[in-house]
Amino acid sequence: MAENDSSQERTEEPTGRRLEQAREKGQVARSKELGTSAVLLASAIGFLLLGPSLSKALYRVMELTLTQTREQVFDTNTMLNIWIPIGKELVFPVLSLVFLLAAIAFAGNIVLGGMTFSSHGIMPKASKMSPMAGFKRMFGVQALVELAKGIAKFSVVAICAYLLLALFFDEILRLSMEHLPSNVYHSLDLLAWMFLLLCCSTLLIVVIDVPFQLWNHKKQLKMTKQEVKDEYKDTEGKPEVKGRVRQMQREIAMRRMMAEVPNADVIVVNPEHFAVALKYDAKRSPAPFVLAKGVDSVAFKIREIAREYDIAIVSAPPLARAIYHTTKLNQQIPDGLFTAVAQVLAYVFQLRQYRKGRGKRPTPIPLNQPIPDEYKY
Template sequence: MAEADGQEKTEDPTGKKLSDARNKGQVTRSKDLGTAAILIMASFILIMLGDSLGHAFMVMMTDAFTFEREAVFDPSQMLVVFATGVAEMVLPTLAILVALFIAGVVGTIALGGMNFSTEAMMPKFSKMSPMAGLKRMFGTQGVVELLKSILKVAVIGCGVWGILHFSFADILVLSSTPFPSSAEAALDMLLWMFLILCMSLLVIVVVDVPYQIWHQKEQLKMTKQEVKDEHKDQDGKPEVKGRIRRLQMEAAQRRMMGEVPDADVIVTNPTHYSVAIKYDPSKGGAPMVVAKGVDQIALKIREIAREYEVPVMSSPQLCRAIYHTTELDREIPHELFVAVAQILAYIFQLEQFRKGRGKRPTPLPKEFDMPQGFKY
């Protein structure tokens, strides 16, 4: 869609884009790095284990071609010779194979890290399309691979020429060296030549690794519209977020209204504000605000209070001060303790009076003196 809209992919891939690409098996890889790692490791291991491998080979050949006359007529001797040869060769060969396996794994995951993707293993018929194949052959990637191949031939060719040029005199000396010293020298020379040629592949690696990193980043670049769409998908559509917020507010209001019947007193504005206060002496501390609201919510609080016979007190300044300074399920500020304590004491004395256990309490003033910073 982005290409159809004519937008250029100018934005770096986001974290989600990189994660999705990795899940699909699209990670940065360098075939030349893996090839160079295997070949260099092979040359090193052959130089290190060349003597052991050569000795094992000589022992195997000696055992294979040195035998008594009676062994010719004994068919079981063939198995004995074969087992002896395998026993001599197995350890050096196993060491070489393990070293090459480690080099191959390390060389492969060195760029891009370890990644296992089942999606990448699934067959894709689009890869079987002749047109797609031609596009890959004659596209930018095909041109780059061609240039890399030419560079490989040039580098290796220069390496071969340089080795032969500087080793020509040593090669001529081999013709006058007696056997088996000449064979040992020739093998040693070949191994070091092989190592130098393999090391020359690092020139290709130095070029290929930065290119593969750049190419992977270019492939995953996004248009500005794709970035916006992704942020929208992650954050959620505005209408969905609005509905979620409404549902959360409704749930919070229902919970809050459920606390009103247990409140000790409702302090009102008396029309626009309502605050429900509860005090539990067993828990200590200060009185808490269990419900509050303005306009319709304030009216609903007063309705529930009347239904459950919760006392309602009109004190506009105190009500506004509590509403603006105290969150739900929080203790009221200590600056308002005296005014709230007077209201709670009045409510308690009024209940005792109605039960015939005391005299009628003195009516409270309509307003209380509010401290500085609590006048709303």
């Protein structure tokens, strides 16, 4: 079987079970470029949003450290004393930026493939320690793809960096002509915008990498026809087991149906092949409904239970066949059979009164009752 599987081509799409098993092992589609690009863009946006407060904080720190008097310079406690004001200046912008980057880094790495927890990846494997497997990973198709992506990223970023430097070259030179602290603010603002535009260039790699990772993930999980058949057998069970389960289900349903026969008002028979147990309960249904039905051996069992519990058995072949073929269990009889069934129930109720000595013996109903053509079988 293993030889056959290895010789077959993986042409079948992965099944839901295959995808679920891969996910349990931590094997999901991931794009490193998406996470990296998200962090870079978040950094650039963070610098733009927090730039003014960060630049003011840095300017204040430089002012605190570079405007010391002669006595403060030679005082060994000076550096310890200025740490508290430096911390107050930097705590808000720095922590805000750190929390922003942490949140974006987390979201960027789970947006493709979702969040998974699996210990499968850290389990020791012989293949991970095999030199041959290591060489295959180093010089395989995936390694070539990563090399191509690295070259493409470097090329895109380098070209964009050159274009940005050329675009802002004159403005960068004019910084030397500005005065403090406006030139510091201007330089940081300029740096943040250039950094944002440079980070946007990585989106080109992301647009290409995300579809490739999805395609490659599905390609790695593709299955052979034999694997699909084996999985179907494992999931659905062997045919003989399924047959046994269905048989047990039928037996349980049969026992449940037979347990309802003692509650019937009448058993309509054919008289040998068909038997239908009917019940009329105005609280449950506006029309009589079927409690049990069957043919041959099942019909015989229904009649046997009916005799045991002294339930009336009425022979009406056309009506028995019509009810059997048109009505399901616990379903009320069709409108077209109301008249015929009403005659049967009226006969049964009159028969009960007669047996109790409260009336005369009813006239037996005819064997061939009028049945509409659409209910004749």
